[in-house]
Amino acid sequence: MEAVDAILAGQYPAKEHAKRVVEYIKKTHPDASGVLYLEGQKTCMIEDNDEAAPFRQRRYFYYLTGCDLPDAYFTYDIASGKSTLFIPPIDAESVIWSGLPVSPSEALELYDVDHVQTADTVASYLAKPSQGTVYAINNQVSDHITFLQFASTDLMLLKEAIEECRVIKDAYEIGLIKKANLISTIAHTAVLKAVKHAKNERELEGVFIEKCIANEAREQAYHSIVASGTAAATLHYQKNYQNLEGKLNLLLDAGGEYKMYASDITRTFPISGRFSTESRLLYDIVMKMQVDTIAMLKAGVVWDDVHLTAHKIAIDCLLALGILSGDKNEILKARTSVAFFPHGLGHYLGMDTHDTGGHPDYEDKDTMFRYLRVRGKLPAGSIITVEPGIYFCRFIIEPYLKDPAHSKFINVDVLDKYWEVGGVRIEDNVLITDDGHENLTTAVKDVDEMLALINST
Incomplete structure (x- = not known):
């Protein structure tokens, strides 16, 4: 158990996973450029109830972030190799019941990412003009998110890439x-x-x-x-x-x-x-x-x-x-x-x-x-x-x-x-x-x- 705990004293290697996924994408798209985009699982209320359903993070999202927070977003810039995690901002009403959430500075320490911003900035982040492709997963993109500024959108390859990369464990x-x-x-x-x-x-x-x-x-x-x-x-x-x-x-x-x-x-x-x-x-x-x-x-x-x-x-x-x-x-x-x-x-x-x-x-x-x-x-x-x-x-x-x-x-x-x-x-x-x-x-x-x-x- 001690040997295992020594390994796990480090950080979940999310950046390395992102690099592997990009390498897989480039096997079929050698000139791939643009952004990987993923959304974490949303908070979901139990039907006809005022309680949230038990939370289970999307595994595709976790593989590239190591983040177990609900209502989070992620981008990875292929050209620069830089990752950005977007986490929920403070909601005063929620703090009354659940306490303070993880802050951006705390998240930067916790997770293997380059930048952390609040989730209310993700739409504007994606609105910047890009000549590349946005790689996302079909049916896992929120209605308020658009990819109009990208030259193209691929909703298939990212899921395949993550699934294949997950087979070989580090x-x-x-x-x-x-x-x-x-x-x-x-x-x-x-x-x-x-x-x-x-x-x-x-x-x-x-x-x-x-x-x-x-x-x-x-x-x-x-x-x-x-x-x-x-x-x-x-x-x-x-x-x-x-x-x-x-x-x-x-x-x-x-x-x-x-x-x-x-x-x-x-x-x-x-x-x-x-x-x-x-x-x-x-x-x-x-x-x-x-x-x-x-x-x-x-x-x-x-x-x-x-x-x-x-x-x-x-x-x-x-x-x-x-x-x-x-x-x-x-x-x-x-x-x-x-x-x-x-x-x-x-x-x-x-x-x-x-x-x-x-x-x-x-x-x-x-x-x-x-x-x-x-x-x-x-x-x-x-x-x-x-x-x-x-x-x-x-x-x-x-x-x-x-x-x-x-x-x-x-x-x-x-x-x-x-x-x-x-x-x-x-x-x-x-x-x-x-x-x-x-x-x-x-x-x-x-x-x-x-x-x-x-x-x-």
Whole structure:
């Protein structure tokens, strides 16, 4: 934690991000000139209410500013390389309720920008004649803003440039994600220690969130999945209020967010402190899928191939259990394993849980790759989740049992022993390096260590 904190003692590298974005733009527009223009998220009132909705900064804006203030604006002059942040001026009525806002001088110290002005000057700033192009994001430009003084307007390229640049993280961003993982590990550990005595899923969600908030991660990267028993077969389970009595396992997919950057961690473990025979067999399969696919990771590896390897391992192991039968190559060709492992092996991670730049193809006719959120080669500096899983969801599997092309490979008598397992998923966050990888997730997943924590109280 100390090494991470030392990195994060510096400033969010917004200027460097802006330079990278301009470099990307100049790959297709070598003579690009003018201004990058972005708006932060606006304060939004809850409908039929006098309270503001919870604020979530636009990630495109944050990437170039490091600024988490609402109602802010940003410009970056391509020729000079100078950035200007526009923040809300003092509103006396607001000060009564919320206190003094950040001042321009304070903002200049806080954020990696060259100039700070108040937001009421942004329109006049943009009114200066320019022979260049203003690069902005479509549908993220306020009505009172005009670009009439610019020679041209591009509302497409800036978003693409930021999305692609976000894929490769710098040391500061990696530090933020490491910190989010360290905090989430504390929370995952607390749930392990609490699960044996909890009565309801919501108690465990409460334990996780409390530990995150207490350790500097006030926001969650996403709504936690706290799925007990057969609910673990629902990939994005949302209820989190079912009783735990009589259930075999708990699947906890939860991650805290630290200063806009996400963690995304899944662990599956027995509620009683002891795996059933079937649950342990499935856990070992998923662990092998994860260990073997993580071992493949380095810069330049094709993620589609890593995902395919996970399916091949799943097929081999399900054949060994007797759930599948027949020729493994025919099973792979038929895509029967998709019935048990229907989602992609992972996704990029950054400011968003499902981060940008993955180029998925949700129209892919191949069911094995349709939901793969990342396609192609992984670059050094990217962070990707590795989250294999095996699930026993009746809604998904039963159509396969009715289809002769698949049913000939599935042994129903053996399958019937596994429905109560629900599902097993194990997920870590992995940094891709030039010659390998670094697993940023330290939450316990070794069976003996997990069981020791569960049975320690």
